[in-house]
Amino acid sequence: xxIVVAIAFVLIIxxxxxxxxxxxxxxxxxxRTVQAxxxxxxxxxxxxxxxxxxxxxxxxxxxxxx
Numbered sequence: 001x002x003i004v005v006a007i008a009f010v011l012i013i014x015x016x017x018x019x020x021x022x023x024x025x026x027x028x029x030x031x032r033t034v035q036a037x038x039x040x041x042x043x044x045x046x047x048x049x050x051x052x053x054x055x056x057x058x059x060x061x062x063x064x065x066x
Contacts, residue, residue, distance in 0.1 A: 001060065008047045015040040 019036035026032060054060045 001054070005047070005051070008043060008050075012040055012043045012047070015043060 015036050019033050019040065022030070022032040022036055051060065055062075
């Protein structure tokens with residue numbers, strides 16, 4: 001589970017940096033920045049829903065503060 005979450009975070013950060021790259025390169029002339037940011041939001045929402053669902057199904061247990 002930790003690996004899946006780590007991969008999702010890497011994809012989210014990669015999408016954010018690609019949006020920055022498109023913004024710098026295209027100077028607002030194309031839709032690539034908007035598409036990259038849309039992917040970032042979509043990935044973030046999917047990650048949140050996946051964690052919530054796995055918690056409800058019992059695959060993730062809270063450990064509390066140590």
